[in-house]
Every structure is written in structure tokens, then in C-alpha cells.
Amino acid sequence: MSEPTTDRTEAEASAEPDFLKVSGLHAGYGQARVLQGLDFSVARGEVCAILGPNGAGKTTTLRALSGMVRGRGSVTLNGTELLGRSPEQAARLGVAHVPEGRGTFNDLTVEENLRIGAHLRTGPRWRGRPERAAVAADLERIYDYFPKLRQRSRQAAGSLSGGEQQMLAIGRALMLRPSLLLLDEPSLGLAPLVTRELFEIVRAVNEEERTTVVVVEQNAQLALDIAHRAHVLEAGRLVLSGPAQQIREDGQVAEVYLGVSVRSRKAG
């Protein structure tokens, strides 16, 4: 099967096509079964968008990956099984989850939030801090991505605007130096301009750090702009998968499943 080329280069991304491999994933809350057997893979360095209407199971998918909800089936990251692990263990395997509603530490300053993100890399003082210099460098790197955070480094996270808090949440996740970054509805409650800026930064991070990203979004157009591949989820099942550009251009199909227009912008 020959895939159409996308505006994001797939060649370098597909070196390890099964970096994240989800097979037969079932998950839910108590009696409520939300995910009814998902199968998909994300290549190393790829941005994967999961789209779909409210209640389709997008958030639950991310929660199952990071251990926040139990799942059945199999999820492997670089060959290591993730299911059955706690969020603490998943973080140790390089999974950084930015939950819906941002999940910043509002009483802590911006810089303290970022330091907490690097908690696993520094550890307690008595164990020595081999990565201390690297963490300091990463802090600068995050501030370069998000200059607004540098200006507000001493401010309490709770006093930031919604967009800044979302940036902080992503920055904190990056301080872990994750091999898999999970973003849940980063656009939620943000002004369109701020959302666009945020997605551009996510794209830049993905390109510069080669971080594998799974992003869950209601705003299909934005997510498809930065994604290599996309999956459309409906009632706990994948109903559509493919390269982002193909889904973007297949406006009619997307409209049916997403209930939103993802009309492609005419290229050239």
C-alpha cells in the first residue's frame, strides 16, 4: 500500500513504526466500558492525533496509557508493557501525561512546577544529582520554547492565564525528557490565537526533540495540522485511521464522524 506523502516527512519518523503499540485495548470505569478494543501504533518521533466526539473515549485512551485507569489488552512502549503499571511507574518508563484541565501545581511557582517535572531525574540530594546540570539546561530550553514562562518564573502557577498554565503543564511534562508525551485537549478553554501558538510549539518540540506525541483534540483542524497520523474514535472504537493529510482532505468522512468541518486548506 502506497501512502500519499504528507506535508510532514514520514520517512524519518517511521524508523520504528511500533514504538507505541496498542493492541486490543479495553478500558473503562467500574461497569462502564469505554474502550472496546483499540488497535493502533505510533512510530517513534511521530505526532499522532486522536479525534472524535465527546464521550468517544479519547481521554480514557490516554489515561490507560499512563496508568490512570486500568486497561485490558496490551500497550507496549519500545517493547515494554505499560498496562498494569501505576502512573508513577509509567512516568519512570518515560510517559509524560498532561491531563485535561492542565494539572499544574497552582500553589507552586512556575519554576517549582518545572522542577517537579524533573523530579525523577534529580532525586533526593543524598543520592547525588548527576543530572543536575542537564536539568538546569533543560529549564533554559523550556523557557526558550515558552518565553512567557521565563518572565513569570517566580509567580505562583495559579496566577497565570489559562494559556500560560497549559504551556506550564506541557513544559513540566517535557522536563521529564519523556519518550512519549500525552496531551489531553490542550486547546480546552483557550482563545484560538493562544491555541494556535501552543500547537506551533508542540510541533517545534516534536521536530527538535523527536519526542513522540499522542494528542487528543476536539479541534480536529488544529490537531491535523501538526499530526503525522490520526485516528478517529467513536463509541470506544477506531472508525477511521490514516495519515493526517488524508483524513484532513477526506473532508466528507471526517465531517460525518467528527461533526466538524475539517475542510483542508488548498495547498499551493
Next chain:
Amino acid sequence: MSAVTDLLQQVVEGLGSGAVYASLALALVLIHRFTGIVNFAQGELAMLSTYVAWQLVASGMPFWLALPVTLAVSFAGGMLVERIVIRPVQGAPELTVVIVTVGLFIFVNALAGLIWSFTVKDFPQPFPDGGLDLAGVRVDWSTLGIIGVVAVVMGVLYLLFQHTSIGLVMRAVACNPASARLSGIWVGRVLMLGWGLAATVGAVSGVLVAPVLFLEPNMMGGVLIYAFAAATLGGFDSPVGAVVGGLFVGVAETLTGAYVGVIGADLKVGVPLVIILAVLLVRPQGLFGRAAVERA
């Protein structure tokens, strides 16, 4: 003695007992910050710690050696309580958790009675007799000692929370446990640490107050009510508020006892209850707390 020195004298006495309330209130606030739980058994745990100190001193250990040993035992005990008693009901409805801490209250009280009996024990006074005379106001070494010890405890806590990485981790857990977990922090262990710390701070209040009240299993009952008033006044989430609240409650108690004839020494126990009621009516979030705003 002039009216002014008399007033100052009462204030000094009030600060002395207020410092004790402050340290137990601090323990209550620590637990509440970390777990959202109001620990009704906090005073009883402090009482148990005081018995440990008494036992050590009674078996010949010098007080100032027995104290750190007691604090270490209390720390371990607090961690154990979290792991065994509280962890299983973590996430249960609020009322369930409250009942569990009340149950713990009764259990610890009975346990102390079982081991050491309910007869009153003389607890050694760690500070020398006598004191200072400041322009007619007499400040006992014991009063000064109590205030000093509580100040040291506060200072240590401040350094721990604001200037160490474990303190930062603890604040993160208190603020947002779900995100802490996603950052790879073992939240359960941090909560154990928090309970251990609270038990240690509570133990300080028990050991300080025991020479005044005499040691018996019900010793901390009254102190707990004052500590509740202090924590409520300070806003249940603020360590600074707990200390300010404790000192205020102590002074208010002494002053009303001394100057309001109808209340006198017998009715001054009502003072903390009046304070609790007034705070809840006028400013439920307390002086240093923040009003909780929840989206419907």
C-alpha cells in the same frame, strides 16, 4: 502591680499556652493540607507520644535525650497510622474518614489507659524554675522555653518545605496529587511522610503541655478543642495561620478568664467554641485561608 503590667502578665501567660495550641493546630493543618482530612485523633496521638517520653524518663533517660527519641518514635508511629488506618479509606466519602479518625481517637485513648492506667502521672518539667523580670512582668523560663521550642519547630518546618527538594515534592503532592503521580512522585510515600511529620509536631505539643496539665489519657482532649479553634481561625490550610491562631486563642483564653467576671476560670473552656462559631459565621475560610471555589 499596675493595670498595664497586669494585662501584659496575662498576655505572656496566654502566649505560653497559645504556643502549645499552635503546635497541635500546626499538626492538624499539615494533615489537612496533605489529605483534606481533619484528624480528630491528632491530640490522642500526641498524648501517646507524651507517654512514650514519660516512660523513657521514668526508666532513667535524661529528658533532653528522651525528647528526640520520642519525636523519632512519633514520626514512625504517624507513618504507620497513615499506612494501616488511613490508606484503606483514602478516597472514601468524607464522613467515613471522619468516623475512622474518631475511632482512632477512642482506640488510642483506650490503649493508653490499658498500658499506663488512667491515674494521673507527674511529668517532669524540662525547664528550670524561675524566670525573667521584665519591667514588672514576670516571664517564667518554662513559658519562654515553650515559645522557643515551638518557634524552633516552625523554623525547621519552614526550612523543610521551602528550601529542600523533599519539601517541594511534599508541597506538590498537597497541591495536586494526581499531577504529582504523573510526574513520577510516589504520592503514598509522601502522604506517610506528612502523617509522620504531623505526629512529630503534635508530640511536641503533648510533651510541652504535660508538665502543666499532668499526664493522663484524656490530657489532650481540651487542648484539641483549642487547637481546632486555632486552626479554624487561621484557615485550616495555612501553617502560619495555625500559629497566629494558636497564639490568639491562648491570649483570648487567658484574658477572658482574668477579666470577664462571669466567665472566670471555669467557663473559659467556652472561649475556643465561641471563636470557632464566630469564624465559621463571619469568615469561614479563616484569616489566612482561601475560600474554596468549586464549579457546580
